[in-house]
Amino acid sequence: MNSKTADRLATGVFVAIAIIIISILVGLFSFILVNGFKHISFEFLTTPSSNVMAGGGIRDQLFNSFYVLFITMLITVPLGLGGGIYMAEYAKPGKVTDIIRSCIEVLASLPSIVIGMFGLLMFVNLTGWGYTILGGALALTVFNLPVLVRVSEDAIRAVPRDLKEASLALGITHWHTIKTIIIPSAFPSILTGAILAAGRVFGEAAALLFTAGLSTPRLDYTNWNPFSEQSPLNIFRPAETLAVHIWSVNTQGLIPDVEEVSNGSAAVLVISVLICNLLARWIGSMIHKKITATK
Amino acid sequence: MVTALLDKESTEQISQTAVPLKMDNILKVNNLEIFYGEKRAVNGISMDIEKNSVTALIGPSGCGKSTFLRSINRMNDLIPGARAEGEIIYEDLNILSEQINVVALRKEIGMVFQKPNPFPKSIYENITHALKFSGTKKKSILDDIVQESLEKAALWEEVKDRIHKSALSLSGGQQQRLCIARTIAMKPTVMLLDEPSSALDPISNAKVEELIVELKKDYSIIIVTHNMQQASRISDKTAFFLNGDLVEYDFTGKIFTNPSVKKTEEYISGRFG
Numbered sequence: 001m002n003s004k005t006a007d008r009l010a011t012g013v014f015v016a017i018a019i020i021i022i023s024i025l026v027g028l029f030s031f032i033l034v035n036g037f038k039h040i041s042f043e044f045l046t047t048p049s050s051n052v053m054a055g056g057g058i059r060d061q062l063f064n065s066f067y068v069l070f071i072t073m074l075i076t077v078p079l080g081l082g083g084g085i086y087m088a089e090y091a092k093p094g095k096v097t098d099i100i101r102s103c104i105e106v107l108a109s110l111p112s113i114v115i116g117m118f119g120l121l122m123f124v125n126l127t128g129w130g131y132t133i134l135g136g137a138l139a140l141t142v143f144n145l146p147v148l149v150r151v152s153e154d155a156i157r158a159v160p161r162d163l164k165e166a167s168l169a170l171g172i173t174h175w176h177t178i179k180t181i182i183i184p185s186a187f188p189s190i191l192t193g194a195i196l197a198a199g200r201v202f203g204e205a206a207a208l209l210f211t212a213g214l215s216t217p218r219l220d221y222t223n224w225n226p227f228s229e230q231s232p233l234n235i236f237r238p239a240e241t242l243a244v245h246i247w248s249v250n251t252q253g254l255i256p257d258v259e260e261v262s263n264g265s266a267a268v269l270v271i272s273v274l275i276c277n278l279l280a281r282w283i284g285s286m287i288h289k290k291i292t293a294t295k
Numbered sequence: 296m297v298t299a300l301l302d303k304e305s306t307e308q309i310s311q312t313a314v315p316l317k318m319d320n321i322l323k324v325n326n327l328e329i330f331y332g333e334k335r336a337v338n339g340i341s342m343d344i345e346k347n348s349v350t351a352l353i354g355p356s357g358c359g360k361s362t363f364l365r366s367i368n369r370m371n372d373l374i375p376g377a378r379a380e381g382e383i384i385y386e387d388l389n390i391l392s393e394q395i396n397v398v399a400l401r402k403e404i405g406m407v408f409q410k411p412n413p414f415p416k417s418i419y420e421n422i423t424h425a426l427k428f429s430g431t432k433k434k435s436i437l438d439d440i441v442q443e444s445l446e447k448a449a450l451w452e453e454v455k456d457r458i459h460k461s462a463l464s465l466s467g468g469q470q471q472r473l474c475i476a477r478t479i480a481m482k483p484t485v486m487l488l489d490e491p492s493s494a495l496d497p498i499s500n501a502k503v504e505e506l507i508v509e510l511k512k513d514y515s516i517i518i519v520t521h522n523m524q525q526a527s528r529i530s531d532k533t534a535f536f537l538n539g540d541l542v543e544y545d546f547t548g549k550i551f552t553n554p555s556v557k558k559t560e561e562y563i564s565g566r567f568g
Contacts, residue, residue, distance in 0.1 A: 093375060162412035166474070169370060170425035170481060171402030180424065181414055293417035293461045 029270065036267025039260045045268070048219075049245065054257040058265050060216045063232055064133070064239040065202060065272070068212060071137040071235060072201050076144045077194060081183075083145070084152020084190075089178055108146035113206040115143045120210035131238035136212025140204060144197050151193025155186035184291045191284040198280070199273050205243040213238035214248050242269050300388055300399050321346040321485060321515040322367065327381035327391075329362050329371065336362045339381065340541040342534060344485075349507060349516045351526035351547065354536035355567065360519050363536070364487050367517065368404040369397045385485075402429060405483035409490040411470035413462035413477075418445075418454055421462045421473055422480045429481075440480050448476035449506055468499020475506065479514075486510065488518040492525070504529050523563055527551045535559045 001009075043057060050056030083104075091097040119139030129135055159182050167177040183190075216239055219232045226233040240248065246265045249258050288294075322344035329337040337359040344350050352360040362371065369390065371377040382389045390400055402425075414421050422441045423431075431437060441458065445451040450472045454465070462473055471491060478486060488507070492500040507516060507529050520526050526533055527547055534544040535556075543550060543559045554560045561567060 160412070162408060162410055163414060165370060165373065165408065166412040166414065167424070168373070169368060169401055169406040169408075170477065171398050171400075172425055172428050173398050176428055180428075185415055292415040292463075293420065293459060294415075294463070 032263075032266050032270050036263040036265070036270075039264030040267055044264055048216075049261075050255060052254050054255055056255060056257075056261060058242060058245060058261070058268065060219055060232075061240055061242045061245040061265070062268060062272075063219075064212075064216060065241040065243070065269075067232070068133055068136050068140070068208070068239060068241055069198060069202050071133060072140040072144060073194070073198060075137060075141045076148055076197070079141070080145050080148025080194075080197075081152050081190065083149035084154075084156055085178060085183075087149065087153040088156035089174070089182070104146040104149055107142070108150060110143060111206075112143055112204060115139055116207040116210045118142065119207060123211055129236060131211065131213025131215075132236045133212055133239045134235040136208045136239065136241075137235075139207045139211040140201050143204075143207060144201055147197050147200075148193060151197075152186070152190050155189035155193065156182055158189065159185045184288075187291070188284065188288055191280065195277050195280045198276060202273050202276070203243050203269060205241070205247045208241055208244050209247070212241065212244070214240050214244060216240050242272075300386070300390070300396055300403070319346050320344060321385070323382075323384040325382040325384065327363070327366070327379065327383060329359070329366055329377065329379045331362075331374065332376040336539055337366075338539040342541060342544050344515060344517060345532065346515050347511055347513075348531040349511050349518060349529050351530035351533045352517065352519045352536060353521070353523065353526050353533060353562070354542075355562070356521075358536040359539040360534075360536040361489055364489055364517060364519050365406075366391070367485070367487055368401050368406050369395070370406065372397060402481050403483050404485040404487060405478035405481055406487040407471070407474050407478055407489065407491050410494055411467055411474055413465070413470050413473050415461070415463055417459045418462045418465070418473060419458045422477050425477070425481055444476040444480040445473075447479050447506075447510070448472045449502060449509075450476055466499070468495045468502065471495060471499065471503060472506065475503070475510075479510070483514065485515045485517065488516060490519050490521060493521060500525075523551075523565075535562060537562070 045057060045062060046059050047055075047057030048059050049061060087097070087101065087104075091100070116139060119135060119142070123132070123135035123138045124130060127135070163181055163185060164177060167181045168174070172180075217237055218230060220230040221232055223231040224233060225231050226235065228234060229237065231237075242265055246262045246269070249255065249262050249265075253261075255261065320343045324340060324342045324344070326339045326341055327337060328335060328339050340363065352364060354360050365371045366379050367383060367390070371379065379391050381391070383391055385400075385404070388395065390404075414424060416424065419441055422444055423437050426437060426440060431440070442451060442455075445454065445458075450469060453469060454473075457464075462470065465473060471494070475486075475491070491507075492503045495503065504525060507518065510516060511531075518526075518530065530547045532545065533547045533550040535542045535550065535554075535558075537558060543554055543556045545555070550559060551563060554563065
């Protein structure tokens with residue numbers, strides 16, 4: 001086989017792989033959307049779920065999903081970014097740093113059900129909180145944090161050394177250089193990592209089963225006092241998220257319209273992740289343009 | 296200014312060893328050795344750098360000239376395993392001392408790198424970035440410094456209508472002059488140039504050379520260059536480095552017409568390197 005044929009063959013193989021990936025993606029998306037879209041209505045999104053009767057919605061689950069995501073990112077992003085900065089800029093190369101890095105990698109690949117069990121021990125039993133949003137968010141942090149640390153570290157390391165030297169050579173301190181030159185340059189990659197992590201969190205069920213629970217108290221959306229039992233903002237209340245809801249109606253649901261509810265929920269979940277991604281990218285590119293003065 | 300460079304108030308301890316400088320020398324290097332781990336990159340060199348003049352460092356790749364240059368504003372601190380022994384005396388202080396405040400030192404000894412490295416910010420912010428950090432906050436003063444340093448770097452006319460546009464939209468030569476402008480804006484006393492025009496086209500190169508000659512009125516300039524013509528055109532004194540040794544250091548005219556060491560002559564005439 002001459003090199004020309006080999007080249008054509010290689011191109012063909014990679015195109016075939018791309019087609020396979022795209023068709024799986026398109027197939028999956030259209031299956032979920034076609035099946036689920038017809039069940040999505042304003043009513044479906046705004047009524048609370050029902051335990052026994054048909055016609056229940058996903059209002060609370062949808063809110064819980066976003067709220068758990070928000071709390072998780074609130075904890076994870078500063079910690080993950082800080083960890084990434086430490087690993088890329090301050091950690092001295094050596095055995096200890098290598099051990100820390102391997103630990104982070106192992107942590108990132110832990111099965112989420114294991115993290116769920118750990119969360120049950122730590123954030124539910126040991127703390128005595130019971131099933132809470134905070135417990136769920138902390139469990140999600142455990143498996144989200146290593147990913148973000150890793151992503152931030154890589155993003156910071158990818159910033160050209162020239163830029164760092166330029167800043168230091170002008171008599172600017174290390175920390176100010178990190179803050180004003182390195183982080184802004186690494187921002188797009190860090191954002192991409194955060195979006196991927198957020199997608200994982202949004203769709204996570206196993207880690208939340210035993211930490212945020214399978215139920216939601218009756219919520220009063222006009223009550224904004226975060227310490228009140230009925231307030232949706234209370235972080236010490238149990239909260240069933242959308243992904244957990246799909247799992248629970250399918251395995252232990254008593255309602256007659258299980259299929260409609262779970263298909264509709266799946267479609268809402270996918271669409272939400274999609275909208276979140278696009279929104280985050282759009283906002284991110286606005287911020288990036290602002291700090292780099294590009295049009 | 297001298298004490299601003301010290302982290303702690305221990306002037307006495309460091310300046311004991313300092314030999315008083317003659318008025319016309321800005322830096323005095325005494326038996327400087329630089330190591331990367333076990334490997335010695337610079338073998339005990341001693342030389343005086345004159346004030347308000349251009350000193351060129353020449354020599355083949357890996358001869359230690361850039362390493363030497365980077366030790367003058369302590370940029371080698373960033374390289375794990377790099378350490379320097381000996382002395383570089385600046386304003387009666389050994390700048391290699393642990394007690395030197397590196398951040399303050401780098402404000403006085405500025406550096407321009409081989410590859411243009413503007414920040415991914417606007418032209419204006421590239422210059423104000425370090426100024427703001429060191430406490431110049433007033434917009435009218437910043438505006439003045441931006442214009443003044445861009446004028447000095449012979450860039451103002453080309454960019455005055457777009458100083459709030461991204462610096463990355465400039466050409467390579469303009470970017471390098473912006474990097475020089477950004478260093479000038481800090482009003483250093485010494486400017487270190489590490490092959491500043493090696494990545495530039497001949498026209499930009501000529502502009503940068505003109506600029507360097509212009510700048511020596513106000514600054515003491517040390518330039519590393521691979522370009523013999525450049526060294527002979529713009530420098531007052533030239534130092535020839537080989538394998539970490541300072542082989543010859545003399546007036547540029549003498550080095551290029553009548554060097555005392557045979558190796559220097561061979562290098563300059565292009566027989567090796």
